[in-house]
Each structure stands twice: as C-alpha cells, then as structure tokens.
Amino acid sequence: MNDRTSPPPAAHGIYGGLLSAQGLDLQQREVIRTKVHTWRTDAGTGVTFVEARGLPIVDVVLRFNAGTASVDSPSLAALTLYMLDEGSLRFNAAEHAQRIERLGAVVEKQVRHDHATLSLRSVSTKALLDPAIELFTSLVAQPAFPAPALEKIKRQLVLHDAARARQPVLRARSEAYRHLFYDHPYGQPQESTTQVLDAVTPADLRAFHRRAYSATNLEMVVVGDLSRIEAQAMAQRISQALPQGWAAAELPAAPQTSGTTINIEQAGAGNAILLALPIDVPANDPEFLAVKLACEVLSVGSDSRLMKALRQRQGLTYGIYSQLVPKRVGGLFAIEWEIAPPYVKSSQALVEALLRDLVLHGPTEAELQLACQQLAGELLRTVAQNKRLAELLTETTQQGQPADHLNTYNDRLAELTPEAVRDVMQRRFDLTRRVLVSVGPVADQQPLPASDQ
Known part of the structure; x- marks a missing residue:
C-alpha cells in the first residue's frame, strides 16, 4: 500500500507529477572529467589542449587579440581578417580553397x-592533417593581401554592414553599445563606409598583420584525436611561422554611463526591443556564476519568468531572451524581444518590473534548481562535441579561467543559494544605468491585453 501521508518525490517542485521521474535523483549531475593541458610555445603562444579520441577529428582554434576594439579603425581589423583567405605567398585564393576542399x-x-x-577542422589522419595544417598556417602567417581582392572585399563589407544596419535587432544592439561604451573602443561604430574603406591600403593590412597576428598576441586551442606530443609539435609549428614579439595594449576601463531610453523609427511589422545593463563582473570572478544563474532564471527557456509573462500568459512574442556578455573590460546583461508596435512601452514596463522583482527578492529554490540543471546539461552537451568544446575552451582561456574550470563548474553551481544570488544581484545590478532601445514603426501605445492565465 502506498504511503499517502507524503507525495512521491517527483510530485511537487519543478518536475510536477512526472511519473517517469519517480525514484530518480534528478538533482544528481553527471561528473565532468575533462583533462585540460596548458603550456606556452617557444614563441610565447598560450596553448590549451584536450585529447579526445572518440572521433578521428582535430579542431584547432586561433584567437588573436586583434578585434575591432584593438585598433582605431574597426574596418581595418575586419578587412585584415577577411583578406586572410584571399591568397598567401604560396597559393592564390582559388588554389587554397581547392586544396582545403580536397x-x-x-x-x-x-x-x-x-x-x-x-578555426580549422580536419580529419586526424596524418596524411590529411599535416597538409591541412600547412595550408592553414600559410593563410594565417603569410597572407599576400592582393590589391584586386582588397577592392572586392571592401565592396562586400559595405553591402554586408548596410544589410546588418537594416536589421532592427542588430541596430538596437549597436545603439546600446554606443551609449554604454561612449568614447570607448567598444562604442565605435562597426558599420563600414566607403570613405573609411577607401583609405585602407594593402600596406595598412600588412602593418596591422605584423603586429596583431603575432605569436605573442595569440591564444590557441587544440581538441581532438592526437596525443599531447603531437599537439605540442603542431602548436609549435603554427606559432613559429607567425610574426613575433608584439602584444596588444590593455583596453581602457569601461565608462560610467547613465541610463537612457532610445527610440528609433524604422519601417517594419514589429519592434525589436533591447534592455541592456552594464555588468562589470569578469567571467573568472567568483560572483559571475550567480549573475549567470539570474540570467537563466529570468529569460532562458520556456519556464523562465519573462517567457511565462510575455509568451505563455499574453501571447505577445514568440520569444524573449537574455544574454550575459562578459568582455575584456566590463560587460553587459541584455534582454531582447520583438513585439507588436502598440505594446512597446507596456512590454518594456513589464520586463523592467520583473527584472526589478528578481533583483529585490532573488529566485525561488525551484527556479534555482531548474537553472542549475539547464546549465549543467548545456555543459555536458558541449564537452561531448569536439568543436563546441574547442569553442568553449577558447572562451574560457580568454576569460582567464583556471584549468579545472569545467570539472568544478557543477559543484560551484550547486553551492549557490537563492539568497546568495539575490545578494550578488543587489550589488551588481544598477538599474538606474539601464538602457532601453526600441527599433521599429511608431504606433499609438496601448496597455497590455488581459492575461490568458
């Protein structure tokens, strides 16, 4: 006879009455054991390596501190990167493309x-991997920067940036960055103009490449079907071929901007809305995970607070999503959604109210458990795929995370309580500095319709 004095373990909380969950410990998370090796090449390149023998594949990721914030002209950084596969000192662009494809x-x-x-993804068979690494290295280390190809890339970049500027979501992001990072490299306009591009010459690209694409300005990640000795030899080979002895200067601190609301009229069927908040919590700060959990609770997944409020209860949007964006200096927390033009202001007010409530009271225990499960599951799926693991290791290396970051991630999540998350949010979330951006058609504003639930 069943004991009717207490419900089954799965009959309450975040799992409802799911019968198939009864008797299972749904809080038990699979242990992550990813052995991460790190070293520096003779030329000064930092290398992160994970041996993964499940598939005959090798992923190599090269991340140079050569982004658009590293130079006065973002267009110069973009053009230099896009020109790398337009031919090297050994082969022209068509020859390189044909060899890589074969x-x-x-x-x-x-x-x-x-x-x-x-990044390079190659079969690990030596007869295929060695020539692939050789071609990849020649593209990165010995670009030709031919003038005819530069003119072609300039035209493509103008068209590409013009198309991005017409997308309401991307335009909203651009406006938020311009305000949050006013007079800072992050706030520079990313759109390329013909006048700016015309001034860039092949000599400018070569000069930037000699500095920014140097071995000492590079972090390398290798994941795949090879030994550490083989990975060391590969990393040394790539690193030695690059320009030597230069590293980018540190960026200035993020500015202390105030909150504002920006409305941009643009034709379309709906409005793209962005709420952005500066969050100066480095990704390797012990409090970063608490902020990440808050982001998860607020608007990641169908059971998040904002998805329930705007989609499930009122059917006003297909989705509302939040993102935590740590940067080399500073960072931001952003919420994005699309809405019918009459509900721009009322939806903004609702989102702000829900954010304010989470900051004031913190998440519930059930919300926190679900958020931890989601993040743990995401990590498990990532480490199971070589390419995604390489991308994640590239991010964590840039963030200055310790070598055991992945293996201790779930334990650190489990240590957080609703009170701890609330306390971090109250110290780190300054809602007076929030930036609200809407891009879309202007319409008479209406209150939100009655909730369906």
Whole structure:
C-alpha cells in the first residue's frame, strides 16, 4: 500500500507529477572529467589542449587579440581578417580553397570587439592533417593581401554592414553599445563606409598583420584525436611561422554611463526591443556564476519568468531572451524581444518590473534548481562535441579561467543559494544605468491585453 501521508518525490517542485521521474535523483549531475593541458610555445603562444579520441577529428582554434576594439579603425581589423583567405605567398585564393576542399577540411573565421578568430577542422589522419595544417598556417602567417581582392572585399563589407544596419535587432544592439561604451573602443561604430574603406591600403593590412597576428598576441586551442606530443609539435609549428614579439595594449576601463531610453523609427511589422545593463563582473570572478544563474532564471527557456509573462500568459512574442556578455573590460546583461508596435512601452514596463522583482527578492529554490540543471546539461552537451568544446575552451582561456574550470563548474553551481544570488544581484545590478532601445514603426501605445492565465 502506498504511503499517502507524503507525495512521491517527483510530485511537487519543478518536475510536477512526472511519473517517469519517480525514484530518480534528478538533482544528481553527471561528473565532468575533462583533462585540460596548458603550456606556452617557444614563441610565447598560450596553448590549451584536450585529447579526445572518440572521433578521428582535430579542431584547432586561433584567437588573436586583434578585434575591432584593438585598433582605431574597426574596418581595418575586419578587412585584415577577411583578406586572410584571399591568397598567401604560396597559393592564390582559388588554389587554397581547392586544396582545403580536397583534404575535407573546413576553415572558419569571425571578428568581434575583443578578438579575431580562425578555426580549422580536419580529419586526424596524418596524411590529411599535416597538409591541412600547412595550408592553414600559410593563410594565417603569410597572407599576400592582393590589391584586386582588397577592392572586392571592401565592396562586400559595405553591402554586408548596410544589410546588418537594416536589421532592427542588430541596430538596437549597436545603439546600446554606443551609449554604454561612449568614447570607448567598444562604442565605435562597426558599420563600414566607403570613405573609411577607401583609405585602407594593402600596406595598412600588412602593418596591422605584423603586429596583431603575432605569436605573442595569440591564444590557441587544440581538441581532438592526437596525443599531447603531437599537439605540442603542431602548436609549435603554427606559432613559429607567425610574426613575433608584439602584444596588444590593455583596453581602457569601461565608462560610467547613465541610463537612457532610445527610440528609433524604422519601417517594419514589429519592434525589436533591447534592455541592456552594464555588468562589470569578469567571467573568472567568483560572483559571475550567480549573475549567470539570474540570467537563466529570468529569460532562458520556456519556464523562465519573462517567457511565462510575455509568451505563455499574453501571447505577445514568440520569444524573449537574455544574454550575459562578459568582455575584456566590463560587460553587459541584455534582454531582447520583438513585439507588436502598440505594446512597446507596456512590454518594456513589464520586463523592467520583473527584472526589478528578481533583483529585490532573488529566485525561488525551484527556479534555482531548474537553472542549475539547464546549465549543467548545456555543459555536458558541449564537452561531448569536439568543436563546441574547442569553442568553449577558447572562451574560457580568454576569460582567464583556471584549468579545472569545467570539472568544478557543477559543484560551484550547486553551492549557490537563492539568497546568495539575490545578494550578488543587489550589488551588481544598477538599474538606474539601464538602457532601453526600441527599433521599429511608431504606433499609438496601448496597455497590455488581459492575461490568458
């Protein structure tokens, strides 16, 4: 006979009455045991390596401190990166592309405020990996920067940036950065203009490359089917081929800006809205995880507070998402959503009220448990995939995390209490500095409709 004096373990809390969960310890998290090796090459490059023998694949990520904030002209940083696969001193662009394709390798690149990143994914078979590394190294270390290709890339960059500027979400982000990082490299306009690009020459690219793409300005991550000795030899080979002996200067501290509301009229069916808050909590700060949990509780997943309020109860948006963006200096906490034009102000007021309530009272125990489960599951999925693990290690290396960061992550999550999260939020979230940006058509404003629940 069942004991009817107490409900089954899964009959309450965040798991409801899920019968298949009865008898399971849903708070038990799988232990992460990722052996991370770190060292420096003779040329001064920091290397992070994880041996992963499950697949015959090797992922190599090169992250240079050569982002748009590292130079007076963001366009120079972008052009330098985009020109790297337009030919080297050995092969032209078509020859490089053909050789990479024949080897079954994939090269990707991206530029952000803090970094320029190039990655290579290759089969680990030596007969394919060695020539792939050789081609990848020649692209990064010995670019030709041909003038005809530069003119082509300039035209493409103007069109690309113009298209991004027309996207309401991206325009809202740009405006938030301009205010939050006023008179700081992060606040520079990222859009390229013909006038600015016309001034950039191949000689400018070579000069920037000699400095910013040096071995001492690089962090390298290697994950895959090879030994540490093989990874060391590979890292040494890449590092020695690069320019030597230069490292970027530290960025200035983030400015102390005040809160504001920015409304930008732009044609469209709806409005993109961004609430951004400066959060100066480095990712390797012990309090960063508490801020990350707060972000998870507020608007990550269908059970988050904002998703329940704006989508489930009132059906006003398909999704509302928050993101914590740590940067080399400073950082921000951002919430983004799209809404019908009549509900811009009322939805902003609701989001601000929910954020203020979380700061004031903190999360519930059930919300915190669910957030911890979500973050632990996300980490488990990441370390199970070589490419995603390489990307994560690249981030954590830039953040200055210790080598055991991944293995201790879940334990540090489990130590946090609702009270601890609330206390961190009350000290770290200054709501008077919030920036609200809306981009979209202007309409007469209405109160939120009655809730469905």
